[in-house]
Amino acid sequence: MNVSTSPKFKENVHGALRDESLQRALGRLKTGFRDKRLAAINNLPEFEALRDQACDIKNHTLENLDHYLLKFEENVKANGGHVHWCADAAEARETVLRICRDKDAKSVLKGKSMISEEIGLNDFLEKEDLKVVETDLGEYIIQLRHEPPSHIIAPAIHVHKEQVADSFRETHKGRDPNRSLAEPRELLDEAREVMREHFFAADIGITGANFLIAETGTSVIVTNEGNGDLTQTLSRVHIAIASLEKVVPTLEDASSILRVLARSATGQEMSSYTTFSTGPRREDDLDGPQEYHVILLDNGRSNMLGTEFQDMLRCIRCAACMNHCPVYGAVGGHAYGWVYPGPMGSVLTPSLIGVDEAGHLPNASTFCGKCEEVCPMRIPLPKMMRHWREREFEKHLSPASMRFGIKAWAFLASRPRLYRTATGLAAKVMNKMAGGRGRLAKLPLAGGWTQIRDLPAPQGQNGKTFKELWAEKQAQKARGSK
Amino acid sequence: MTSSTPNADISGAGKPRVGLFVTCLVDMFRPTVGFSAVKLLEEAGCEVDVPMDQTCCGQPAFNSGDKASAKKVARPLIDMFADYDYVVAPSGSCAGMIKKHFPELFADEPAMLDQVNALSAKTHELVSFLTDVMKIDAVAASFEGKVTYHDSCSGLRELGVKQQPRKLLNSVQGLEISELSEPESCCGFGGTFCVKYPEISGKMVGEKTDDIKSTGAKTLLAGDMGCLMNMAGKLAREGSDIEVRHVAEVLADMTMEAAPIAGKKGEQAS
Missing domain, CATH: 3.40.50.11810 (Rossmann fold)
Structure with missing residues (x-):
């Protein structure tokens, strides 16, 4: 499994906020994703109904997950394919390696797959002397830069085109060193030329899956570059790696969810390519792989079933939550320290690598609720982040100062008389300290606040609380009416 | 204040009785907001009362994962505001805590559910209460x-x-x-x-x-x-x-x- 830097979240944040190049890149989220999503949704009056339908499909499937997974397996086998049930990342990696070894493979082509990131597949295969090439342009760029993705559908969103040109010049040897790589088109053309050679030479093609369809034994991927199609049809062997919750009962169900997926992700009605793979090449097929394998990965998902985190398994990885998240928008994906960033990552990551490791992530949210508002699968992300905070509190993982603060506050707030005295006193002390200026630039124990903003002092010259003033007024009234 | 419809008798039995949930920040930092709320509510035809034993809605503990503390602070409010027609807070956050999250907080106490749901149903944020209810x-x-x-x-x-x-x-x-x-x-x-x-x-x-x-x-x-x-x-x-x-x-x-x-x-x- 990939090593996480989630425990160093605050340091990651510190660096990300000072990374000017990253900050410039994050500025593109609005026009690149948010505006387009909104336009697409405004064009589809039944979008809300489709969201409900998509949720229902996933909820039903999750309640009957064993049934649909077995059915999927049965149909894959009937089509001549193979299904490998893998409990964890190590088992999945070993299974992929075994297939590669059986086929005496030298090279592996990859379509974009977050699961392969989750299980750290590339590094593992490279250590086993296999040549691994990412075929999604964004993934290819970060592969050249030796970086993890910073976004689940736009893995290189943090990279500028000038940096891509630098990577290409460094890696693509034997080309004119003075060639122009200033325009996106030029970068794309060069990537295509280089990629084409890889496609024809590939032994194994590995893709992810957006859906697994139980009734047909089909895996489905959506791409905008067509790289997934080539990866799986030109290779001798196609391996689709997918986590358990990707299964849906029928083709019809997949098409229903597809209607919310691309709109939520990129604002497209459909992605440019939606590819259905059902088994290996048949006798009269013109192309297609000789073998078709599906790696069904659990890696912690089945532990989420039946818990307060089950709803998270509805996620279809559209990235709408991170595209709209102000925290993601401030710090980018790498700060989260593991494979899945943004709100969906803040819920999923603790489930997969442990809340003791990823404890910062569900805390680093204002609960503004924007993620839940835009999630096509209506996943209550803030609520689930709160559930993680509850688990942390129960396990005494939250900082001692915070625990003490909350307990002390609750002690006071459940004793009205004492609370009135204490708040009245505190208001007057702060007021005195502000000295008529109305605000405090420093306050003991409030460094987190005053580090970046002043603290407005309690109102007025005397710092009386509302309840004190209200009581005075009521007393005056009572005297007046006597 | 003007109103499109007379609302003094909105509950059918005299003025609606509103319990003002002041909120801890208004209480400590900005009493004028509390008095503004009282004025707006009275001008809208409500009778306003301020239960003096109120402290906080419990949200800081709730959002910190400390449900026990949140309940300890939230529980007294359920009785304290039981007799009012409405509970109004000059805050979407605190009103939201009572309205949306109290039922979740007390979900594991079926005996409390009726009271909590009743409180939730009659709790409003100040400005939307003025426009939507009054x-x-x-x-x-x-x-x-x-x-x-x-x-x-x-x-x-x-x-x-x-x-x-x-x-x-x-x-x-x-x-x-x-x-x-x-x-x-x-x-x-x-x-x-x-x-x-x-x-x-x-x-x-x-x-x-x-x-x-x-x-x-x-x-x-x-x-x-x-x-x-x-x-x-x-x-x-x-x-x-x-x-x-x-x-x-x-x-x-x-x-x-x-x-x-x-x-x-x-x-x-x-």
Whole structure:
């Protein structure tokens, strides 16, 4: 499994906020994703109904997950394919390696797959002397830069085109060193030329899956570059790696969810390519792989079933939550320290690598609720982040100062008389300290606040609380009416 | 205050009795907001009472994962406000806590459920209560100049408070609203978030204050003290002379009663 830097979240944040190049890149989220999503949704009056339908499909499937997974397996086998049930990342990696070894493979082509990131597949295969090439342009760029993705559908969103040109010049040897790589088109053309050679030479093609369809034994991927199609049809062997919750009962169900997926992700009605793979090449097929394998990965998902985190398994990885998240928008994906960033990552990551490791992530949210508002699968992300905070509190993982603060506050707030005295006193002390200026630039124990903003002092010259003033007024009234 | 329909007898039995949930920040930092709420509610035809034993809604503990403490603080409110027709808070966040999260907090206590649901059903954020329940569509207030309005997240997304404050602000004499380019984006307050992750919070509130300044408004309004103190504190730190107020102060025509939140330009904070 990939090593996480989630425990160093605050340091990651510190660096990300000072990374000017990253900050410039994050500025593109609005026009690149948010505006387009909104336009697409405004064009589809039944979008809300489709969201409900998509949720229902996933909820039903999750309640009957064993049934649909077995059915999927049965149909894959009937089509001549193979299904490998893998409990964890190590088992999945070993299974992929075994297939590669059986086929005496030298090279592996990859379509974009977050699961392969989750299980750290590339590094593992490279250590086993296999040549691994990412075929999604964004993934290819970060592969050249030796970086993890910073976004689940736009893995290189943090990279500028000038940096891509630098990577290409460094890696693509034997080309004119003075060639122009200033325009996106030029970068794309060069990537295509280089990629084409890889496609024809590939032994194994590995893709992810957006859906697994139980009734047909089909895996489905959506791409905008067509790289997934080539990866799986030109290779001798196609391996689709997918986590358990990707299964849906029928083709019809997949098409229903597809209607919310691309709109939520990129604002497209459909992605440019939606590819259905059902088994290996048949006798009269013109192309297609000789073998078709599906790696069904659990890696912690089945532990989420039946818990307060089950709803998270509805996620279809559209990235709408991170595209709209102000925290993601401030710090980018790498700060989260593991494979899945943004709100969906803040819920999923603790489930997969442990809340003791990823404890910062569900805390680093204002609960503004924007993620839940835009999630096509209506996943209550803030609520689930709160559930993680509850688990942390129960396990005494939250900082001692915070625990003490909350307990002390609750002690006071459940004793009205004492609370009135204490708040009245505190208001007057702060007021005195502000000295008529109305605000405090420093306050003991409030460094987190005053580090970046002043603290407005309690109102007025005397710092009386509302309840004190209200009581005075009521007393005056009572005297007046006597 | 004017109203499209007479509402003194909205409950059919005299004036509706409103228990004001003051909120801890208004109590300590901004009493004028409490008095503005009382004035607005009374002018709308309500009888207002302030239970003196109220403290906080429990949200800080709830959002910190300490459900036991949250319950300890929240539980007394259920009885305390049981006899009122309505519970009204000058905050979308605190009203949202009672309305949306109390039922969740007490979900494991079936015996409490009826009472909690009843409290939830009658709890409202102040401005939306005035417009949606009391059917007020205009106020008798004046405030000269251009203001901008920040939609606080809890009010907006948990309670649907969006058009209500704008509707009433548009009836204020002399007031002009200049909208933010991103009125619905979070200001970075987030309760304990702003002190747990000050750097992220700082980035968020910095973007918000840039947006505020670019509207050309001389006053920033919102309906939640947490967001207001965050934005006011940042504006003050940046040396801006934009004034910050709770929307209730403007609607109740009580802006003369108190200086804006935080200090004026040129005064060094202590």
